[in-house]
Amino acid sequence: MSVLDSKVPEGPIKDKWTTYKDKINLVNPANKRHIDIIVVGTGLAGGSAAATLAELGYNVKAFAYQDSPRRAHSIAAQGGINAAKNYMGDGDSTYRLFYDTVKGGDYRSREANVHRLAEVSGNIIDQCVAQGVPFARDYGGLLDNRSFGGVLVSRTFYAKGQTGQQLLLGCYSAMNRQIARGKIDMYNRHEMLDVVKVDGKARGIIARDLITGEIERHSAHAVVIATGGYGNVYFLSTNAMGSNATAAWKIHKKGAFFANPCFTQIHPTCIPRSGDYQSKLTLMSESLRNDGRIWVPAKLEDAKAIQEGRLKPTELAEEDRDYYLERRYPAFGNLVPRDVASRAAKERCDAGYGVNATGEAVYLDFAAAFVRYGSEQAKIKGLKNASKEEIIKLGQEIIEQKYGNLFQMYEKIIAENPYETPMMIYPATHYTMGGVWVDYNLMTTVDGLYCIGEANFSDHGANRLGASALMQGLADGYFVLPYTIGDYLADDIRTGPISTETKEFDEVEKEVKDKIDFFINNNGTKSVDHFHKRLGKVMWDKVGMSRNEKDLKEAMVEIKAIREEFWKEVKVPGDANEMNPELEKAGRVADFLELGELFAKDALIRNESCGGHFREESVELDGEQKGEAKRNDKDFAFVSAWEYKGEPADAVLHKEELEFKDIELKQRSYK
C-alpha cells in the first residue's frame, strides 16, 4: 500500500463534503483563543484563510514578502471567477461545474476535491458581494455573467478586467478588520525561509525580515502555505517578479511530497518576447480569441521577409496566409482550449513561420472582425452605400468597446497600433497545476502542515480552465481549510504555546543563517539573474510545451550542472543585515534550480501527452485524431507525488491512483 492516503470520505460524491463536515472534530470557541496558526502568503488563498481563521477565533500570524497583502499576484487575474449559481437559467449546476473542471483538467485532478470546489463556489460570490466587491451588474441591478473557454454556460462573474484585484481587495479588507481587532499579526516584507518540525509536526517557521535582515523564529500549532505557483522556474513567465517556490520547496525538503511538478499551463495569448533583456511576459485576455483570427504566412520566404521587416502583414494576400487553427481544428477553430492553441503556435514557429524578429510570434488578426461588425453596424444605421473604409471604422468602434483596454495595453508595450496591423502573440508559462501534495483536508504529508491555492496540486488536473484559479484560492481559504484544520487542531487544545527556544528551532535557524552567510561571502563572478536565465532557457527549450525523452534526460543533466556552477560562482553584493534584494533572489533561484530538475524528472516518467504537455512519443497515429496529443489513462491516471531524498534526481515516486467514479474518461476532440 502506498504511503499516500488521500482521506477522501466514503459515500456518494454529492454527499461527501456535507457528511464529512458533520462528523469532524470541532474546536470550542473558547479554546480557539489558545491556538496559533501561521499563514504564509496572503494572496487570495492565504488572505482569505487568514481572515477566516481569525474570524473563527484562532490567533493568526500572516506573512507576505511584499509591503502589503494587496500586492499579491492574485491581483493580476483579469477575466473572472466561476460559480455555479445558475442565475442565467442556462442549466448550470454544481454537477456541471464539477464535470467541466474535471474534463478541462484532462482527467488528472481529484474528483472529490473538485466536487467540493463546485459546491462552495456559489457561496464565494455571496461572501465577496457582502464584502463590497463591485462585481458587474446588469440594468436590473442583479449580477452579470459572461462565458469563458471550455464551457457551455455563462457562469463567470467579473469586475471589469480586474476581477482578481477586486477579489483580493475584498479579502484584504477582511484581513484588515482582523488586524485592527488584533486577531491577525501581519508580517509584511517578511519571507519564510524554512519550516520547523517538532515531533514530526509542523510547529513553526524561520522567517527573514526583508527590511532589517533579521532572522526570526515564529511558532504555531499549525502552518499553512499559500505562496502560489512556481512558474518563474522558466525565468520568463506571466508571474510577478517576486513569485517564488521557496516556501513550497523548503517544506518539500522537510517531508512534504511534491505532486505533478511537470503540470504547467502555457497560455496562448501573451505579448511575445522582444529581446534578451526582457524580464517578464504580459498576458492578454483569452477573450480576444473570440474575435481574432490566428495566422502565419503560408510560405517560408514570406515569413522570412516579415521577420526581416521587408514585408508588412497587411500586404500579404489572403491565399498566402495560413489560418492554421481553422485548418487543423475546423470545429473549434480559433477557440480551441489553451493547451491546443499554444502547441499549434509553437509548432508553426519552430517550423520557421514565426512573424517577429525572434521568430517567436504569430498574428492575431482582427481585420475580418472589423468588416463583420462594421457591416452589421452599417445595416443598423441604415447606411446603404457605406465605403469599405467607413465599414472598417464602424467595426473598429465595436471592437474598441469590447477590448479597448487590451488594445491600448498592447500598443503601450509594442508601440504598434493593433487597429492598423495584426497583433503578435506567443504562448507563455502562466499557472502551475502541480504543487505540494495534499489530502482531502488540504494537509500535506507532514502533520499540521497545510497547503492551499495554487501552491497545492489537487483541483486543476493537467490543464486549468479560465476563471477557476480564483475560485480555488477563495474556496480553500474561506470555506475548506477553516473546517478541515479544526479537525486536526482539536487535539491541540491542551498543548499550550509552542516555545521557539528549542533545539529544533536552533537547528533550522542555523541552516538558514549558514546559507545566507554562504551567499554573502561567496566570492563568485556571476549574478543571480545570470543563472536564473540559463535555467529558464533549458526549461523552455527542453521541458516546455513539447517534450521528449532525450531532451528531458539532457535537461536533468544540464540543470544539475547549472546548479553546481551556481553554488561556486554566484555573486551577491551587499550585507545580510539590511534590505538586500539580490540576496532574496539568490535564495529563490537556488530553490528553482532544484525544483527545475524534479520538474524534468516528473515530465520524463509521464510518457503521455496530457493537458498542455505534448509528449512527442505519445501521439495519435491514425484516425480522425492523427497527429494530436494522446493521453494514456491505462498507465498514467495517477498523481505523481515525489518524496525528497537529497538530490532531485534521487526523489522517490509515490503514486496516488485517481478514481473516476462519477465521470467517464473520454478523449478530448476539437476537430
Add this chain to the structure above:
Amino acid sequence: MNLTLKIWRQKGPQDKGKMVDYKVSDISEHMSFLEMMDVLNEQLVNSGEEPVAFDHDCREGICGMCSLHINGEAHGPDRGITTCQLHMRMFKDGDTITIEPWRAKAFPVIKDLIVDRMAFERIQQAGGYISVNTSGNTQDANALPISKHNADEAMDAAACIGCGACVASCKNSSAMLFVGAKVSQFALLPQGQVEAADRVKNMVAQMDLEGFGNCTNTGACEVECPKGISLENIARMNRELVKASLIKF
C-alpha cells in the same frame, strides 16, 4: 541609446542619501523603464557594487508596488500608467534622467528608491472594510440589487492600486485621493452603510495622524494617478465626513 542616470542612493532609513550618476548604454527603446534599471543593476553587480534597490513586482501595471519619481513626475512621463509600463521609447539617446523615491513625510525611505507605505495600511485598518463575518453565512448575492450606475462608479473608485503616486505628486503630500477612493467605493454600495459614519471618521483621523497634508484642490494627484481615480472621490469623502459629523450616536 546611451543615458545618464541621476539616482538617489540611501543605504538605510537613518543614513544620509545623495544623488549618484550612472551611465547605461545599449538601451533598447522596447525596454520598459524597470528593464532599463535591471540592465543598470546587472552592470553594478558585475562590477561588485551594490545594485539600486527599487520596488517592483507584477510588471503588468496592477500590483501598485513600483514607484519612482522620474524627472520630477510620479511614474515618469506618459499618462495613466505605472513605472513598469513606461517604455524607454519615451526617452532620447543622450538624455539625463533623474530618478528619486516618493517624497512625503509619511513615506520614509527604507533604502535607495524604496519607501515605507505602511501609513496606507494603517488607514485601511482604521476602517477600510465592511464588518461582515467571513465564515460563509452571507445572504444570496442577488438578494441586494445594486444599480448598474452605482456598481460601475464603485468599481472606478475601487480601481485604486495604492501605489502612492497621488501623495508623491501633491505639494501637500495629501493622501485624500487614496482615502477618498476607498470611502467612495463603500459609500456607493448598500453594503456596510450602517458603519459608514464611523468608517469615514476613523479613516480620515488615521490619515491625519500619519502626517499627510490636506487637499487644496490642485489636482496633481488626479493627473498622475495611473488608474485615473477622479477628484470627485475627494468631494464625496468630504460630503461623507460632513454627513458623519451631523450624526449623533
